[in-house]
Amino acid sequence: MSNTPPNLKYTKSHEWVRRESDGTVTVGITDHAQDLMGDLVYVELPEAGRKLAAGKECAVVESVKAASDVYAPISGEITAANAALADSPETINKDPYGEGWMFKIKPSNPAELNALLDAGAYDAQVAAEKH
Amino acid sequence: MITTTTMAHRTPLYETHLALKAKMVDFGGWDMPLHYGSQLEEHHRVRKDAGMFDVSHMNVFDVKGREVRDFLRLLLANDVAKLQTPGRALYSCMLNTQGGVLDDVIVYFLDESMFRVVANAATREKDLAWIRNSAELFGGVQIIERDDLAMIAVQGPNAKEKVYRALGEPVRAATSHLKPFHSATVGDFFIATTGYTGEDGFEIILPSTTARDIWEALREVDVAPIGLGARDTLRLEAGMNLYGQDMDETTTPLESGLAWTVAFDPPDRKFIGREALDKQRKSGAPRQLVGLVLEGKGGVLRSHQKVHSEGLGDGEITSGGFSPTLNRSIALARVPAGLPRGSRCQVDIRGKLLEARIVKYPFVRNGKSCLA
Numbered sequence: 001m002s003n004t005p006p007n008l009k010y011t012k013s014h015e016w017v018r019r020e021s022d023g024t025v026t027v028g029i030t031d032h033a034q035d036l037m038g039d040l041v042y043v044e045l046p047e048a049g050r051k052l053a054a055g056k057e058c059a060v061v062e063s064v065k066a067a068s069d070v071y072a073p074i075s076g077e078i079t080a081a082n083a084a085l086a087d088s089p090e091t092i093n094k095d096p097y098g099e100g101w102m103f104k105i106k107p108s109n110p111a112e113l114n115a116l117l118d119a120g121a122y123d124a125q126v127a128a129e130k131h
Numbered sequence: 132m133i134t135t136t137t138m139a140h141r142t143p144l145y146e147t148h149l150a151l152k153a154k155m156v157d158f159g160g161w162d163m164p165l166h167y168g169s170q171l172e173e174h175h176r177v178r179k180d181a182g183m184f185d186v187s188h189m190n191v192f193d194v195k196g197r198e199v200r201d202f203l204r205l206l207l208a209n210d211v212a213k214l215q216t217p218g219r220a221l222y223s224c225m226l227n228t229q230g231g232v233l234d235d236v237i238v239y240f241l242d243e244s245m246f247r248v249v250a251n252a253a254t255r256e257k258d259l260a261w262i263r264n265s266a267e268l269f270g271g272v273q274i275i276e277r278d279d280l281a282m283i284a285v286q287g288p289n290a291k292e293k294v295y296r297a298l299g300e301p302v303r304a305a306t307s308h309l310k311p312f313h314s315a316t317v318g319d320f321f322i323a324t325t326g327y328t329g330e331d332g333f334e335i336i337l338p339s340t341t342a343r344d345i346w347e348a349l350r351e352v353d354v355a356p357i358g359l360g361a362r363d364t365l366r367l368e369a370g371m372n373l374y375g376q377d378m379d380e381t382t383t384p385l386e387s388g389l390a391w392t393v394a395f396d397p398p399d400r401k402f403i404g405r406e407a408l409d410k411q412r413k414s415g416a417p418r419q420l421v422g423l424v425l426e427g428k429g430g431v432l433r434s435h436q437k438v439h440s441e442g443l444g445d446g447e448i449t450s451g452g453f454s455p456t457l458n459r460s461i462a463l464a465r466v467p468a469g470l471p472r473g474s475r476c477q478v479d480i481r482g483k484l485l486e487a488r489i490v491k492y493p494f495v496r497n498g499k500s501c502l503a
Contacts, residue, residue: 038360039171041453042431042460060481062431064170064360064453067481086428090171 002032002126005097009113010122011073016097017116020104024079025113028101029061029070029092032126037063040089045081046103052076054112059102061092074112076105142187143281143339147346151356159253161188163359170360174455177328177365178498181287182357183349188252191280191336192259195245196272203238203246206265208384208402210394214240220312220325222392224384225250225258226404230411231380232387234258235372237325239314247321249282249336251374265403281342285354286332286365288498294322294333297348306333327362329369329496367461368454370422370492376434377420377449377463385411386465388420388492419468420449422492423478424502425460430480432462432487439484440476443467448478456495457502463492 004010009017014033018026034040042062052058052072059070081103085091092100107113117125139162148155153164164185166173176182194203203211209223219240225233234254239247250258259274266272285294295303298320305315306322314323321336337345350356363373370388372378378387385393385408393408394400425432432451439445446466454461462478470476472491477484493501 038166039169041171042428044430060430062453064364064455067431067433 002030002035003097004030004032004119004123006119008097009073009116009118011071011116012125013071015070015073017073017113019113024104024106025074025076026101026104027070027073028096030122031096033068034093034096034100037061037065037068039064040092043085043089043092043102045083045085046078048078048080050078051108052078052105061089070102072105073116074105074107075109076107078103079106080104140188142185143342144185144187144346147343148185148356153356153358156359158188158359159251161252163188164356166358166360167356170358170364171455173355173357173361174364176355177287177330177357177361178456178495179288180355181285181290181293181332181353182355182361183346184284184286184357184359184362185281185342185346186284186334187281187339187342189282190250190252190255190258191247191277191282192250193245193247193275193277194262194272195275196269197244198269198271199244199246202266202269202272204400205402206262207236207238208393208404208408210400210402211238211240211246212400213394214238214246216240217242218309218314218316220314220323222312224378224389224392225261226384226402226408227380228404228407230383230385230404230407232374232378232382232384232389233261233380235374235378235389237323239323241316247336249334253375279339280336281339282334282336283342283345283349284326284328284332284334285349286326286328286330288331290330290332290354293349293352293354294335296352297354298345327369327371328365329371329493330365330498363450364452364455367450367452367463368456368493368495370463370494372420372463373450382418382465383408383411383416385416386418386420388463415468417468418446418465419470420463420465421470421472422490422494423448423451423462423464423476423487424457424490424494425462425478426486426488429483429485430460432460432478432480434462436462437479438464438466438476438487439479440466440470440474443469446476454494456498457500461494462487
């Protein structure tokens with residue numbers, strides 16, 4: 001049973017997005033995504049300052065099984081990346097919504113946030129993928 | 132090849148895997164456990180303690196008849212003449228006439244009229260057709276499929292001791308003296324000192340009807356269930372080839388790191404594929420299988436990634452992955468002949484060229500790194 005916190009936004013490609021009080025958003029991959037991947041062994045993160053367009057690949061997670069791209073949920077500029085993941089990628093398996101966060105974006109078009117999925121819509125998509 | 136199978140095969144332990152909440156995957160037409168929670172933890176458990184694998188999908192068959200030894204000396208590239216005491220085992224490739232590898236097998240000598248063969252699951256129909264066809268010149272030889280048998284591998288430094296605790300003292304008495312690549316029959320159990328992990332342990336062939344009880348008995352002495360995911364990382368660390376990835380019908384044993392398994396002596400033994408191998412041996416195999424270690428970080432080596440080496444041309448990773456024991460990425464790769472150990476090459480990972488070093492394998496044996 002995957003965990004989908006109701007206070008976050010989601011993408012169809014299994015990223016989660018949290019709005020922070022300073023106007024940035026924090027991004028990671030969902031509990032469902034980490035469960036599908038299995039034990040993570042390598043994470044490649046974007047550098048601060050990099051400008052991204054929504055839907056563009058910007059990070060990579062590799063598990064014992066396979067490599068997967070992580071996509072920018074919204075357009076903007078990277079302000080920080082979670083450097084601790086380089087030495088302990090398994091943090092994403094253990095705490096995908098907390099210590100396992102991947103990067104922060106300063107949105108260039110905050111309206112894009114409204115197009116993201118809420119928890120219910122994301123869960124419905126996951127359920128549909130299983131059938 | 133056309134298969135008309137609509138439902139995946141299930142081993143006698145299928146329900147047991149579901150009850151243990153295994154993540155099930157299709158593996159060569161079989162519904163098999165990938166892991167029971169964490170593939171990494173399962174891997175470490177085998178290296179440090181003891182784990183068990185349901186390998187009942189493997190194709191077990193007995194070859195019987197008066198001329199069985201002569202037949203196997205024709206069929207297999209290694210020479211069963213080496214097997215002189217009952218119970219002894221031999222690893223061998225089975226080749227086509229071009230020297231390509233049809234399958235790799237372990238053959239056990241039971242008595243002069245009976246050998247047991249354990250072959251891969253995915254190649255089952257092809258193997259049996261080839262073997263039956265090859266046996267036509269040997270009128271008396273019979274191939275008996277053993278679908279009535281299951282197979283459980285128990286591997287790890289504590290594996291044997293735990294098997295004795297679970298199965299009893301008669302098993303200890305019959306097997307504790309066995310060197311690697313030997314076997315003994317104890318009641319219903321056929322117990323071999325073989326494996327696919329680079330650790331001590333047994334592969335136990337047993338009646339399907341008893342598989343669940345034996346699995347449970349092993350669980351009671353704290354042998355951990357291990358899925359196919361960890362089986363793959365364990366065998367890769369142990370430097371053992373996987374059929375279909377590291378070798379197949381388009382590659383010879385000489386190009387697959389398996390020259391040591393081909394018995395060229397005596398020179399007058401005419402095994403299938405010999406002519407082609409003799410030729411290749413004389414001219415030198417153009418490609419070789421090598422071990423690779425990724426130098427820095429930057430990704431994980433995976434099969435089909437391209438390997439570039441200065442001046443010698445390109446090769447390809449045949450099996451790659453993350454080594455939990457070494458905490459770095461390792462691979463087997465087929466590269467042009469002539470690349471010496473210790474030399475550098477570059478691997479293309481998502482368009483980036485990352486440095487790798489060519490090393491001797493196995494990478495890990497008995498829980499310890501073999502890297503210099």
